Amino acid sequence: MIKILKNLSVYKWIILAVIGLVFIQSMSDLFLPTLMADIIDKGVVRGDTSYIWKIGGFMLLVSALGACASIIASYYSSKAAMGMGRDLRLKVFNHVEKFSLQEFDEVGTASLITRTTNDITQVQQVVIMMLRMVISAPIMLIGGVIMAVSMDAKLSLVIVVTMPFLIGSILLILYKGVPLFQTVQKRLDRLNLVLRENLTGIRVIRAFNRETQEKERLKKANKELTDISIKVNKIMAFMMPVMMLVMNLTVVGIIWFGGVRIDNGGMQIGDLMAFIQYVMQIMFALVMASMMFVMVPRAAVSATRINEVLDMKPSFLDEGTEKADRVHGTLEFEHVTFSYPGAEEPALSDISFSASPGEITAIIGGTGSGKTTLVNLIPRFYDISSGTIRVNGVDIRKSSQDEVRSKIGFVPQKASLFTGTISENIRFGKQTATQDEVEHAARIAQAEDFISSMKGGYEAEIDQGGSNLSGGQKQRLSIARALIRKPDIYIFDDSFSALDYKTDANLRAALKDETKNSTVLLVAQRVSTVVDADRIIVLDEGHIVGMGTHQELLSTNDIYREIALSQLTEEEIA
Template sequence: MIKILKNLSTYKWIIVGVFGLVFIQSMADLYLPTLMADIIDEGVVHGDLPYIWKIGGFMLVVAAFGAIASVFASYYSSKAAMGLGRDIRRKVFTHVEKFSLQEFDEVGTASLITRTTNDITQIQQVVIMMLRMVVSAPIMFVGGVIMAVSKDAKLSLVIVGTMPVLVISVLLIMNKGIPLFKTVQKRLDRLNLVLRENLTGIRVIRAFNREKQEKERLQTANRELTDVSIKVNKVMAFMMPVMMLVMNLTVVAIIWFGGIRIGNQGMEIGDLMAFIQYVMQIMFAIVMASMMFVMVPRAAVSANRINEVLSMEPTFLDEGTKAANSEKGTLEFENVTFYYPGAEEPALSHISFRSSQGETTAIIGGTGSGKTTLVNLIPRFYEVTEGTIRLNGVDIRESSQKEIRSKIGFVPQKALLFTGSIAENIRFGKEDATIEEIEHAAKIAQADDFISKMEDSYDSEITQGGSNVSGGQKQRLSIARALVRKPDIYIFDDSFSALDYKTDASLRAALKEETKNSTVILVAQRVSTVIDADRIIVLDKGKLAGKGTHKELLETNEVYREIVESQLSEEEIA
């Protein structure tokens, strides 16, 4: 928690101002009961109306000062707390952007969303309370005790008797409640995960009539969160009744013994009323402190979860900024082996090949053979376990990630579009792309025909997740996004799967001319897509099962021949 609160140093002058304002408010609150006692003892008892008006007016001025200070303290404490939340979110987001896919897999997207939203909100709420109460509660408590003792020291013994009861009660309740806060956040993570899967996978759920089962799964996660939330709130609910009971019994005791003191001429009526007010202020200070004890542990859990993310070092960092263009458009794998974290078997084992400018290297293999894993290593989404990958003649570990990725046009297996216009989505590949460049890229990607039929053409809006375009259209827009970049290396990770054969053939013909000065890495399931490649890499269970042209592999490689025979007829093979 302290580590997170150090970020408040940016707002140190605002915090100093808040503390000053809270101090003024607290002093005003402490002064008012004394003025009230004077009105009763000097004005009401003696029937001195001018004195009542005089002190009453002064009380209004003091109360006004306290109210104004309270309003400004609330405003500036909120400003500091909201600023802190904004800064932490920015810090978390910036740090998470440095993560490799390994860290995303480890923490989980749902958990990262919860930590960036709910957990930071918890911290904001407790900071607002702390800024107000960290000064106010001690002043009210100490000041209340001093003022109460100054009114009647003997009567103050009542407070001494009741205070330990209140403190012990609060500590017992907190001891029960604090461990439950961590469970609440974990259950919230789980609910967020299930809800996210249900919303993103709604088509699959409906297609397989799994609505009932998924509804039950969500209800289970929701019930688990509800149960632990009710449990923690039941524990915390004891706090307020216990405090009110102790406070009320204390007031009864004070009135009882105070009445005896007044009867013995040892105390004035006004002093008794002031004494009651000061006792209420002391109790209220303890209530405020206990409320902090309720919120701080939960915020501390949230702070720890945020610190876990901030302290998580990326698996790999940029080790240099070396760049070379002497071998522009070359990609080389040299004895590359890769293990996923915690895996016993390698996802890729001893892969070696070289692709030069103007060449197309196709990668084919069965499901789970390591095709996507291989292409994910090129932009350095993961770090190779053994071996070397060279881009333009430079080991990718010796170049910055930004430098590497600036030379790559990547089309992922799952086409992803962002909210915004079609032009903005294509311009995602090149920030300063002109409309002519965008249109050219769309024509090569065979996307111009359906874009031109849309009402607003390239200004047509894409909804969240690209739900207003088909799978094939999404793939073509993703390809256009890579083409507009004009990179040294193109990576197409099974990017033609949603295209019909005619569009596929037209696209590959257009790509051949467009990519003649670049290297193309093409992952595909269809033999017809890779048949014309300069080099075909055949993967089988993460190992290099074959390498060569279509004709060479058909004659010499059994794995490739099985793939071909499963897709093409004997006439087509011949």
Template sequence: MIKLLKNLSVYKWSVTAVLVFIFIQSMSTLYLPTLMSDIIDNGVVKGNTPYIWKIGGWMLLVSAIGGLASIVASYYSSKSAMGLGRDVRRKVFYHVEKFTLQEFDEVGTASLITRTTNDITQVQQVVIMMLRMVVSAPIMLIGGIIMAVSKDAKLSLVIVVTMPVLIGSILLILYKGIPLFQTVQKRLDKLNLVLRENLTGVRVIRAFNREEEEKKRLQKANEKLTDVSIKVNKIMAFMMPIMMLVMNLTVVAVIWFGGIRIDNGGMQIGDLMAFIQYVMQIMFALVMASMMFVMVPRAAVSAKRINEVMDMKPSFFDEGTMEADQEKGTLQFDHVTFSYPGAEAPALTDISFSANPGEVTAIIGGTGSGKSTLVNLIPRFYDISSGSILVNGVDIRDASQDDLRSRIGFVPQKALLFTGTIADNIRFGKENASHAEIEQAASIAQAEEFINRMKDGYESEIEQGGSNLSGGQKQRLSIARALVRKPDLYIFDDSFSALDYKTDAKLRAALQEETKEATVLIVAQRVSTVVDADRIIVLEQGEVAGIGTHKELLENNAVYREIVESQLSEEEIA
């Protein structure tokens, strides 16, 4: 928590203003009972109406100053806390942007979103309370005791007796309640997890008629959260009745013993009324402090989660820059081995091959053979365990990630589009692309036809995740996005799976013309997609089972022939 609060140093003048105005407000609140005592003793008792008006005016002025100070303090405390939240949120986002996929896998995307939003909001709320209460509560407590003693030292013994009772009660309640708050957070995380899975997987749930089971699962998570929330609220509900009981008993004791002192001439009526006010202020200061003890541990959990992200270092950093056009468009794998963190066996073992401009290199293999893993290593989404990968003749570990990725047109296995227009999504590949370039890329990707059928053409809005487009349309726009940047190396990770055979054939024919000067790497499940490739790499269980043309592999490679026979008839193979 303290580590995050250091970010408030930017707002030191706002924080100083909060402290100053809270001090003014607290002093105003402490001064009012004394003025009230003066009115009663010197005005009401003596029947001095002008004096009542005079001191009453002072009370109004002091109240106005206190109210104004409170408003200004609220403004600056909110400004500081919201600014802190904004700065921390920005820092977390910029830091996460540097993460490799390894860190994303480790923390989880959903958890990163929660930490960037909900956890930072928790910290913001506590900072607002702290800025106001951390100064106000001690001043009210200490000031109230001093003022009460100044009114009547002997009567203050009542406070000495009752304060430990109130403090002990509050500490006992917090001792029982705070551990339950942590359980509430865990149960809330579980409920959010079930809700998220239900909402994102609604199609699968309905397709398999699992609505009732999922309702029960949600109900179970909901009931667990409800049970612990009720339990913690039952405990915390004791705080207010106990506080009011102790306060009222204290007031009764003050009035009782104060009345005796008034009868003995040791105290005036106005002083007794002021004393009662100060007792109430002391008690409320203790309750304010207790509320901080409740809120801070909850925020400390959130702060810890935020700091975990900020302390996490990317598994690798940029170490150089790529020399332009050293060997433009070349790709070389040299005895590459890669293991996912914590995996028992390597995902890829001793992979070696090369690809050159003007060539199409295809990768094919069964599910889990390592095809997508292989292409994810080229843009350096993960770092290899051993060996080397060279793009344009430069080891990717010796190039900056920006330089490396600027030379790659990557089309992922799952077509991902962003909210905005179709033109915006294609321009995502090249920020300054002209409309002519966008149209050309869409035409090559066979997307022009369906774009022109849409009401606003290239300015048609794409909904979140491209939900208003079919799978094939999303794939074609993803391909257009890669084409518009005209890179040295194209990577198509099973990017034609949602296309019909006719569109697939037309697209590959158009790509052949467009990518004459670039290297093309295609990951595919269909044999028909790779049959014309200059080089086919067959993967099996993370190892190269064969490299060659379709004809060569069909004759000499059993793994490839098995794949072909599972998809094509004897006549098609012949």
């Protein structure tokens, strides 16, 4: 928690102003009972109306001063807390952007969302409370005790007797409740995960008539969070009644013994009333402290979860600053082996090949053979276990990730679009692209026809995730996004699977001229897509089991021939 609170250092002047304002407010609150005692003892008892008006007016001024200080303190404490929350969210987001896919897999997207939203909100709320109460409560507690003792030291023994009961009950409740806060946040993570899967996978759920089962899954996650939240709140709900009981019994005791002292002439009525108010202030200070004791542990859990993300080091960082442009458009794999964290067997083993500008290198193989894993290593989404990958003649580990990725036009297996216009999504590949460049990229990607048919054309809005487009339309926009970069290396990760054969053929024909000065790496399921490639790499269980042209592999490689026969007739193969 302390580590998170260090983010408040940029708001130190605001915090100092809040401390000053809260001090003024607390002192005015402590001064009011003394003034009230004066009014009763010197004004009401003696019938001095002018004195009542005089001190009453002064009390109004003190109250107004305290109220103004309280309002301004609330404004500035909120400003500091909200500012810290904004900075923290930005800090977490910027840090998460440096993660490799390995860290995303480890923490989970749903948990990262919860930590960036709910957890930071918890911290914000407790910071507002702390700025107000952590300063106010001690002043009110100590000041109230001093003023009460100065009023009547003997009567203060009532407070000494009741205070241990109050503090003991608060500590007992916290001892039972605080350990459950961690569970609450974990259950919230789980609910977020289930809800996110249901919303993003609604088409699949409906297609397989799984609505009932998914409702039950969400119901279970929701109930688990509800149950633990109710359990925590049941425990915490005891705090206020216990405190009110002790507080009221204390007041009864003070009135009882105070009445005796007034009867004996050892105390005045005004002093007794002031004494009761000081005791109430002491008790209220303890109430504020107890609220902090409830909120701080929960916020501390959230702070720990935020720190876990901020302390998580990316599995690899930029180790060099070499420019990846020694040789234009080359790609080399040299004895590359890669294993996913915790996996028993490598996903890829001893992969070696090279590709040059103007060449199309295709990768084909069965499901789970490692095709997507291989292309994910080139932009350094994951780091290799051994071997070397060179882009433009430079080891990708000796160049910055930004430098390597700037040379690559990547079209992922699953097309991912963003809310905004079609033009903005294509410009995602090159922000400075002109409208002519956008239209040219769309034309090459065979997207021009469907874009022109949409209302607004290139300014047509795309819904979240491209939900208002078909799979083929999304893939073509993803391809246009990569083409507009004019990179040295194009990576198409099964990017033509949602296209019909005619569009696929037209696209590949258009790509030939567009990519003639670049290296093209093409992952495909269709043999018809790779038949014209300069080099076809056949993968099987993470190993290269064949490499050559279509005709060479048909005559020498059983796995490739088996794939070809499953898709083409004997006449087409011949």
